[in-house]
Amino acid sequence: xxxxxxxxxxxxxxxxxxxxxxxxxxxxxxxxxxxxxxxxxxxxxxxxxxxxxxxxxxxxxxxxxxxxxxxxxxxxxxxxxxxxxxxxxxxxxxxxxxxxxxxxxxxxxxxxxxxxxxxxxxxxxxxxxxxxxxxxxxxxxxxxxxxxxxxxxxxxxxxxxxxxxxxxxxxxxxxxxxxxxxxxxxxxxxxxxxxxxxxxxxxxxxxxxxxxxxxxxxxxxxxxxxxxxxxxxxxxxxxxxxxxxxxxxxxxxxxxxxxxxxxxxxxxxxxxxxxxxxxxxxxxx
Amino acid sequence: xxxxxxxxxxxxxxxxxxxxxxxxxxxxxxxxxxxxxxxxxxxxxxxxxxxxxxxxxxxxxxxxxxxxxxxxxxxxxxxxxxxxxxxxxxxxxxxxxxxxxxxxxxxxxxxxxxxxxxxxxxxxxxxxxxxxxxxxxxxxxxxxxxxxxxxxxxxxxxxxxxxxxxxxxxxxxxxxxxxxxxxxxxxxxxxxxxxxxxxxxxxxxxxxxxxxxxxxxxxxxxxxxxxxxxxxxxxxxxxxxxxxxxxxxxxxxxxxxxxxxxxxxxxxxxxxxxxxxxxxxxxxx
Numbered sequence: 001x002x003x004x005x006x007x008x009x010x011x012x013x014x015x016x017x018x019x020x021x022x023x024x025x026x027x028x029x030x031x032x033x034x035x036x037x038x039x040x041x042x043x044x045x046x047x048x049x050x051x052x053x054x055x056x057x058x059x060x061x062x063x064x065x066x067x068x069x070x071x072x073x074x075x076x077x078x079x080x081x082x083x084x085x086x087x088x089x090x091x092x093x094x095x096x097x098x099x100x101x102x103x104x105x106x107x108x109x110x111x112x113x114x115x116x117x118x119x120x121x122x123x124x125x126x127x128x129x130x131x132x133x134x135x136x137x138x139x140x141x142x143x144x145x146x147x148x149x150x151x152x153x154x155x156x157x158x159x160x161x162x163x164x165x166x167x168x169x170x171x172x173x174x175x176x177x178x179x180x181x182x183x184x185x186x187x188x189x190x191x192x193x194x195x196x197x198x199x200x201x202x203x204x205x206x207x208x209x210x211x212x213x214x215x216x217x218x219x220x221x222x223x224x225x226x227x228x229x230x231x232x233x234x235x236x237x238x239x240x241x242x243x244x245x246x247x248x249x250x251x252x253x254x255x256x257x258x259x260x261x262x263x264x265x266x267x268x269x270x271x272x273x274x275x276x277x278x279x280x281x282x283x284x285x
Numbered sequence: 286x287x288x289x290x291x292x293x294x295x296x297x298x299x300x301x302x303x304x305x306x307x308x309x310x311x312x313x314x315x316x317x318x319x320x321x322x323x324x325x326x327x328x329x330x331x332x333x334x335x336x337x338x339x340x341x342x343x344x345x346x347x348x349x350x351x352x353x354x355x356x357x358x359x360x361x362x363x364x365x366x367x368x369x370x371x372x373x374x375x376x377x378x379x380x381x382x383x384x385x386x387x388x389x390x391x392x393x394x395x396x397x398x399x400x401x402x403x404x405x406x407x408x409x410x411x412x413x414x415x416x417x418x419x420x421x422x423x424x425x426x427x428x429x430x431x432x433x434x435x436x437x438x439x440x441x442x443x444x445x446x447x448x449x450x451x452x453x454x455x456x457x458x459x460x461x462x463x464x465x466x467x468x469x470x471x472x473x474x475x476x477x478x479x480x481x482x483x484x485x486x487x488x489x490x491x492x493x494x495x496x497x498x499x500x501x502x503x504x505x506x507x508x509x510x511x512x513x514x515x516x517x518x519x520x521x522x523x524x525x526x527x528x529x530x531x532x533x534x535x536x537x538x539x540x541x542x543x544x545x546x547x548x549x550x551x552x553x554x555x556x557x558x559x560x561x562x563x564x565x566x567x568x569x570x
Contacts, residue, residue, distance in 0.1 A: 118523040124480070153438045155478035156505045156521045166480045193440035195409070195451045220441045222510055236441045238403040 006255065007282045014040030014068045016214070016258035017047045020273060021266030026051050027059060029270075034063035036274035040254045042069040043101075045094060053100045060101070068254035069146065069185065069212050070094070070103040075111025076130035077123040077160065083114070088130060092137045099141040104253070105211040106138065107185055108147045112157045123160045131182070132174050138181045146185040146211040147171065151193075153225055164191055164200040171209055178207060185212035186246060187258065189229055192218060192237040198245055205249020213246050215239055215285055216259045227262035231276055233284035243285055255281065291540065292567045299325030299353045301499070301543035302332045305558060306551030311336050312344060314555075319348035321559035325539045327354040328386075330379060338385045345386070353539035354431065354470065354497050355379070355388040360396025361415035362408040362445065368399070373415060377422045384426040389538070390496040391423065392470055393432045397442045408445045416467070417459050423466045431470040431496040432456065436478075438510055449476055449485040456494055463492060470497035471531060472543065474514055477503060477522040483530055490534020498531050500524055500570055501544045512547035516561055518569035528570055540566065 006013060015033045017026075024032070026047045033041050041060070048056060060067065073091050078084040098106040110127045113120065131145065138145050147167040150159035161167055167184045175182045184204055191197055204210045217235030222228050232239055243255065257277045259265055265273050291298065300318045302311075309317070311332045318326050326345070333341060345352065358376050363369040383391040395412045398405065416430065423430050432452040435444035446452055452469045460467045469489055476482055489495045502520030507513050517524055528540065542562045544550055550558050 113521055118521050118526075120478070120523070151438065152436065152478040153507070153510075156503055160478075162478055162480060193405070193437040193445075193447055195447060218441055222438070225438075225507055225510065236398055236403050238405070241403075 005282065006285055010037040010278055010281065011039035012255055013038050013278075013281050014042050014254045014256040015274065015277060016042040016071065016256050017044050018071070019257050019259045019265070019277065020270045022047055023266070024270065026056060030056075030059055030063060030065060032270050032274060034065050036271070036278055038274075038278070039064070039066060040068040040256070041065045042071055042107075042256050042258070043067065044071040045097070048097070053097060057101060067101045067103040068105070068256060070098040070101055070106050072107040072109045072148075075109070075158070077111045077114050077126040079114040079116060084126060084130065088133055091134050095134065095137050095141055095143050098143045103143065105144040105146040105183070105185070107212070108145050109150060110147070110159050110161045112155055112160050120155070120160055127160060128170060128173065131170065135174060135182055144181050144183060144211055146183055148185040148187060149190055150187075151190040163194055163196070164204065165196055168200060168204055168207070168209065171207070179209050183209035183211040185214060186210060187214035188237050188239055188242050189214070189216045189218060192242065197242075201245045201249050205246070205251060208250065210246060210249065210251040210253070212254065212256060213243065213251060214256045214258045215281070216257065224262065227260045229259045229261055231259060231265060232257070232280040239285045255285065257281065290567065291570055295322040295563055295566065296324035297540055298323050298563075298566050299327050299539045299541040300559065300562060301327040301356065301541050302329050303356070304542050304544045304550070304562065305555045307332055308551070309555060311341060315341075315344055315348055315350060317555050317559060319350050321556070321563055323559075323563070324349070324351060325353040325541070326350045327356055327392075327541050327543070328352065329356040330382070333382070338382060342386060352386045352388040353390070353541060355383040355386055355391050357392040357394045357433075360394070360443070362396045362399050362402075362411040364399040364401060369411060369415065373418055376415075376419050380419065380422050380426055380428050383428045388428065390429040390431040390468070390470070392497070393430050394435060395432070395444050395446045397440055397445050405440070405445055412445060413455060413458065416455065420459060420467055429466050429468060429496055431468055433470040433472060434475055435472075436475040448479055448481070449489065450481055453485060453489055453492070453494065456492070464494050468494035468496040470499060471495060472499035473522050473524055473527050474499070474501045474503060477527065482527075486530045486534050490531070490536060493535065495531060495534065495536040495538070497539065497541060498528065498536060499541045499543045500566070501542065509547065512545045514544045514546055516544060516550060517542070517565040524570045540570065542566065
């Protein structure tokens with residue numbers, strides 16, 4: 001058994017920059033995260049768009065932060081072939097940036113239905129085709145792609161990839177000989193409800209496909225479909241049980257906090273948010 | 286192939302009383318639904334609690350309405366054994382009422398996590414035990430129980446039964462020799478996102494477990510987790526495709542409309558809601 005608490009192990013932990021609400025320049029964000037003791041960061045593209053990647057890379061090195069994941073892909077399904085090709089091109093640029101940042105993986109949030117469509121099967125076919133094409137580029141740049149299934153409540157507008165089983169099926173189709181550059185990110189918020197979660201976590205572990213574990217909590221009641229995630233311990237997810245399952249399946253990587261919380265945590269000072277993340281990771285996860 | 290439009294087939298269609306927002310006395314509700322041409326109604330217990338069941342049954346007969354389903358069970362998982370037993374007792378009374386109303390089935394919305402619990406497995410065990418116990422009572426009263434998996438966004442507070450696959454697994458466990466009194470209700474809103482939906486609909490059909498098909502639509506954006514369902518045609522669900530799949534799997538029963546819509550349809554006159562349901566069923570489903 002490989003499970004132990006995260007007490008004194010913030011070096012294993014990461015802050016996804018969305019957790020701070022995208023409010024500060026990236027330089028300041030990295031400084032705060034490092035100063036709070038975290039060993040990793042998962043930056044969003046939007047937080048880096050006005051900055052020089054080489055300078056960011058230097059700062060990361062200087063403050064001792066590693067990039068466990070780079071967030072995230074442009075949605076793949078599109079109403080036109082030109083739209084699909086444009087999404088691919090944008091994702092190829094992002095994969096190059098992920099390589100530049102030495103990110104351990106590039107997070108793939110695949111997208112939902114194109115405008116005006118009710119055809120989930122067609123969207124899923126585009127996703128499969130698109131990931132297959134991007135995988136070549138990822139291989140060339142030695143970047144791992146982490147498919148992140150999102151909660152089914154985002155199937156229409158954010159991700160027609162909704163379960164870990166579905167993501168692993170896609171991995172198997174596109175990389176039938178086992179893990180090379182395609183795996184999954186397991187996000188507690190998106191997957192906690194799934195009756196097949198434990199079984200699929202084991203399957204993911206056997207195939208060495210687990211590239212990330214994201215934590216937050218499901219609040220009761222949840223007041224907004226997108227921006228009302230909870231801090232670990234404030235909701236109903238058995239986060240310790242999930243981490244136990246994921247680590248028992250062989251995952252020894254980074255534990256990342258990703259909280260979208262417009263009316264609560266995004267209203268608080270970044271230092272307070274980071275301190276709370278650190279406490280909850282060590283005591284409640 | 287058994288699929289055809291619902292044009293001129295409102296006799297096959299049902300209105301779930303929640304669609305009208307629980308605003309009128311049941312007598313008036315039944316009158317409006319019958320007058321609008323529907324052949325069936327799915328009443329909620331709360332709409333009948335102040336009325337005499339025998340009188341309701343007479344009115345149903347007089348206005349030519351059948352009860353395709355009676356809504357719904359009291360949640361099963363409870364923090365204490367006494368709470369669990371109380372839920373069972375209440376559900377037994379409801380099953381007796383369903384028999385009195387000659388309802389084709391009793392809808393089981395099984396409940397989520399008990400207060401203070403993070404243990405989904407324990408909740409699911411209670412559900413399994415509870416359904417098993419209620420099945421005896423259902424058999425005695427010749428009432429079919431329809432397990433209704435709810436959308437995963439309700440896993441915490443309404444239903445730890447989240448997918449059709451999970452519901453059918455439970456049916457198979459409790460009634461291993463095939464359908465007798467335990468089946469499923471397939472609700473488009475709850476199931477549309479599921480990558481295994483088509484496969485599991487076929488499985489349900491093979492086992493003759495499909496006891497109902499509920500329609501509404503998923504709006505983009507959805508502004509409330511519970512009370513922002515759309516009218517058929519206003520959202521992104523491929524309702525024709527779903528009905529086609531369900532009927533191809535052998536289901537020839539009632540098509541029911543169940544829409545919770547606090548800020549839109551519940552603000553409109555019941556007659557307008559019923560007229561719109563009738564139009565959309567005939568043209569868009």
